[in-house]
Amino acid sequence: MPRFCNSDVLNNTDNVSGEAPSPRSLTRSDLSPQAGRGEASAAQALWRGFRGRCPACGEGHMFRAFLKVADKCPHCCEELYHHRADDFPAYLVIVIVGHILVPIVLTVETEIAPAIWISMTLWPSLALVMTLGLLQPVKGAVVAIQWYGGMHGFEASKKARALAAAADVA
Numbered sequence: 464m465p466r467f468c469n470s471d472v473l474n475n476t477d478n479v480s481g482e483a484p485s486p487r488s489l490t491r492s493d494l495s496p497q498a499g500r501g502e503a504s505a506a507q508a509l510w511r512g513f514r515g516r517c518p519a520c521g522e523g524h525m526f527r528a529f530l531k532v533a534d535k536c537p538h539c540c541e542e543l544y545h546h547r548a549d550d551f552p553a554y555l556v557i558v559i560v561g562h563i564l565v566p567i568v569l570t571v572e573t574e575i576a577p578a579i580w581i582s583m584t585l586w587p588s589l590a591l592v593m594t595l596g597l598l599q600p601v602k603g604a605v606v607a608i609q610w611y612g613g614m615h616g617f618e619a620s621k622k623a624r625a626l627a628a629a630a631d632v633a
Contacts, residue, residue: 502628505611512607513600517541519610519620525603532606545616546609552602559601560593 503511508518517523523538534544568586571577577585608614613621 502624503611505608508607508611509604512603512605512610515599515603517543518607525606526599529599530602532602541610542620543606543610545620546606547615548602548605548609552598552605555601555605556594556597559597560590564590564593 503518503521507521511518511521512525515525517525517536517539519541520536520539523533523536523541525532525536525543527533532543532546532548535542564586572582610617610620
Protein backbone atom coordinates (compact mmCIF):
# COMPACT_ATOMS: atom_id res chain seq x y z
CA MET A 464 0.00 0.00 0.00
CA PRO A 465 1.54 3.36 -0.93
CA ARG A 466 2.22 5.74 1.91
CA PHE A 467 0.85 9.24 1.83
CA CYS A 468 2.64 12.42 2.76
CA ASN A 469 1.27 14.49 5.61
CA SER A 470 -0.17 17.05 3.20
CA ASP A 471 -1.56 14.30 0.94
CA VAL A 472 -3.36 12.64 3.86
CA LEU A 473 -4.73 15.87 5.27
CA ASN A 474 -5.82 17.18 1.88
CA ASN A 475 -7.19 13.88 0.60
CA THR A 476 -10.57 14.38 -1.03
CA ASP A 477 -10.67 11.09 -2.91
CA ASN A 478 -12.93 9.41 -0.40
CA VAL A 479 -16.61 8.77 -1.10
CA SER A 480 -17.96 11.68 0.91
CA GLY A 481 -15.51 14.13 -0.65
CA GLU A 482 -14.33 15.28 2.79
CA ALA A 483 -10.84 15.12 4.21
CA PRO A 484 -10.36 12.45 6.88
CA SER A 485 -10.85 13.60 10.45
CA PRO A 486 -7.68 13.96 12.54
CA ARG A 487 -8.97 11.21 14.85
CA SER A 488 -9.07 8.72 11.95
CA LEU A 489 -5.43 9.35 11.08
CA THR A 490 -2.90 6.95 12.53
CA ARG A 491 0.74 7.53 13.38
CA SER A 492 1.79 5.64 10.26
CA ASP A 493 -0.30 8.00 8.13
CA LEU A 494 1.32 11.12 9.53
CA SER A 495 4.91 10.00 10.00
CA PRO A 496 6.90 8.89 6.98
CA GLN A 497 9.45 7.50 9.44
CA ALA A 498 7.04 5.25 11.31
CA GLY A 499 7.40 1.56 10.74
CA ARG A 500 10.96 1.82 9.49
CA GLY A 501 14.11 1.06 11.36
CA GLU A 502 16.96 3.53 11.31
CA ALA A 503 19.11 3.05 8.22
CA SER A 504 22.81 2.58 8.89
CA ALA A 505 25.37 4.79 7.20
CA ALA A 506 26.31 1.95 4.85
CA GLN A 507 22.66 1.34 3.94
CA ALA A 508 22.05 5.03 3.30
CA LEU A 509 25.22 5.25 1.20
CA TRP A 510 24.30 2.18 -0.87
CA ARG A 511 20.72 3.37 -1.36
CA GLY A 512 21.96 6.78 -2.48
CA PHE A 513 24.53 5.21 -4.81
CA ARG A 514 21.70 3.23 -6.43
CA GLY A 515 19.64 6.43 -6.82
CA ARG A 516 17.09 5.41 -4.21
CA CYS A 517 15.73 7.29 -1.22
CA PRO A 518 18.20 7.00 1.67
CA ALA A 519 15.32 6.64 4.14
CA CYS A 520 13.27 3.83 2.62
CA GLY A 521 15.35 2.53 -0.29
CA GLU A 522 12.22 2.32 -2.45
CA GLY A 523 11.53 5.70 -4.04
CA HIS A 524 13.69 7.30 -6.71
CA MET A 525 15.98 10.07 -5.50
CA PHE A 526 16.35 11.76 -8.89
CA ARG A 527 13.63 13.25 -11.05
CA ALA A 528 16.14 14.05 -13.84
CA PHE A 529 19.74 13.01 -14.51
CA LEU A 530 21.24 15.16 -11.74
CA LYS A 531 18.14 16.88 -10.32
CA VAL A 532 17.23 15.53 -6.89
CA ALA A 533 13.50 15.16 -6.30
CA ASP A 534 11.99 17.44 -3.66
CA LYS A 535 10.69 14.42 -1.73
CA CYS A 536 10.64 10.66 -1.99
CA PRO A 537 7.55 9.47 -3.90
CA HIS A 538 7.33 6.39 -1.66
CA CYS A 539 7.90 7.58 1.92
CA CYS A 540 7.69 11.39 1.44
CA GLU A 541 11.10 12.03 3.00
CA GLU A 542 12.11 15.58 2.07
CA LEU A 543 15.27 15.59 -0.05
CA TYR A 544 15.37 19.19 -1.24
CA HIS A 545 17.65 20.18 1.65
CA HIS A 546 20.74 18.69 0.05
CA ARG A 547 23.77 20.83 -0.73
CA ALA A 548 25.85 18.52 -2.90
CA ASP A 549 27.07 21.41 -5.09
CA ASP A 550 30.33 20.51 -6.89
CA PHE A 551 31.51 17.84 -4.46
CA PRO A 552 30.20 14.87 -6.52
CA ALA A 553 32.04 16.17 -9.59
CA TYR A 554 35.27 16.46 -7.61
CA LEU A 555 34.86 12.92 -6.31
CA VAL A 556 34.18 11.60 -9.81
CA ILE A 557 37.32 13.32 -11.13
CA VAL A 558 39.39 11.68 -8.40
CA ILE A 559 37.83 8.24 -8.94
CA VAL A 560 38.10 8.30 -12.73
CA GLY A 561 41.65 9.66 -12.52
CA HIS A 562 42.77 6.95 -10.10
CA ILE A 563 41.30 4.25 -12.31
CA LEU A 564 42.20 5.61 -15.72
CA VAL A 565 45.71 7.05 -15.24
CA PRO A 566 47.39 3.73 -14.32
CA ILE A 567 45.63 2.02 -17.22
CA VAL A 568 46.70 4.75 -19.67
CA LEU A 569 50.29 4.67 -18.44
CA THR A 570 50.47 0.89 -18.69
CA VAL A 571 48.91 0.71 -22.16
CA GLU A 572 50.96 3.59 -23.54
CA THR A 573 54.26 2.22 -22.24
CA GLU A 574 53.70 -1.48 -22.91
CA ILE A 575 51.63 -1.51 -26.10
CA ALA A 576 52.18 2.00 -27.52
CA PRO A 577 49.09 2.12 -29.79
CA ALA A 578 48.81 4.51 -32.72
CA ILE A 579 48.21 8.11 -31.75
CA TRP A 580 44.74 8.20 -33.30
CA ILE A 581 43.71 5.26 -31.11
CA SER A 582 44.95 7.04 -27.99
CA MET A 583 43.29 10.30 -29.01
CA THR A 584 39.90 8.62 -29.39
CA LEU A 585 40.01 5.84 -26.79
CA TRP A 586 41.11 7.70 -23.63
CA PRO A 587 38.83 10.75 -23.84
CA SER A 588 35.88 8.53 -24.78
CA LEU A 589 36.57 6.19 -21.88
CA ALA A 590 36.96 9.14 -19.49
CA LEU A 591 33.66 10.63 -20.69
CA VAL A 592 31.75 7.36 -20.33
CA MET A 593 33.19 6.71 -16.86
CA THR A 594 32.43 10.27 -15.74
CA LEU A 595 28.84 10.24 -16.94
CA GLY A 596 28.34 6.76 -15.54
CA LEU A 597 29.58 7.69 -12.06
CA LEU A 598 28.21 11.21 -11.67
CA GLN A 599 24.63 10.34 -10.66
CA PRO A 600 25.55 7.47 -8.30
CA VAL A 601 28.19 9.60 -6.56
CA LYS A 602 25.77 12.52 -6.19
CA GLY A 603 23.18 10.14 -4.75
CA ALA A 604 25.74 8.84 -2.25
CA VAL A 605 26.69 12.40 -1.22
CA VAL A 606 23.04 13.35 -0.67
CA ALA A 607 22.48 10.13 1.29
CA ILE A 608 25.43 10.83 3.59
CA GLN A 609 24.13 14.36 4.15
CA TRP A 610 20.72 12.88 4.98
CA TYR A 611 22.20 10.31 7.36
CA GLY A 612 24.37 12.87 9.12
CA GLY A 613 21.60 15.44 9.43
CA MET A 614 23.59 18.03 7.49
CA HIS A 615 22.42 21.07 5.51
CA GLY A 616 18.74 21.16 6.44
CA PHE A 617 18.32 17.48 7.21
CA GLU A 618 18.63 18.22 10.96
CA ALA A 619 14.87 18.15 11.53
CA SER A 620 14.58 14.84 9.70
CA LYS A 621 17.35 13.31 11.81
CA LYS A 622 15.69 14.54 15.03
CA ALA A 623 12.34 13.11 13.87
CA ARG A 624 14.02 9.75 13.19
CA ALA A 625 15.60 9.78 16.64
CA LEU A 626 12.27 10.66 18.30
CA ALA A 627 10.46 7.94 16.36
CA ALA A 628 13.13 5.39 17.36
CA ALA A 629 12.85 6.49 21.00
CA ALA A 630 9.05 6.24 20.86
CA ASP A 631 9.27 2.75 19.35
CA VAL A 632 11.56 1.62 22.18
CA ALA A 633 9.34 3.09 24.88
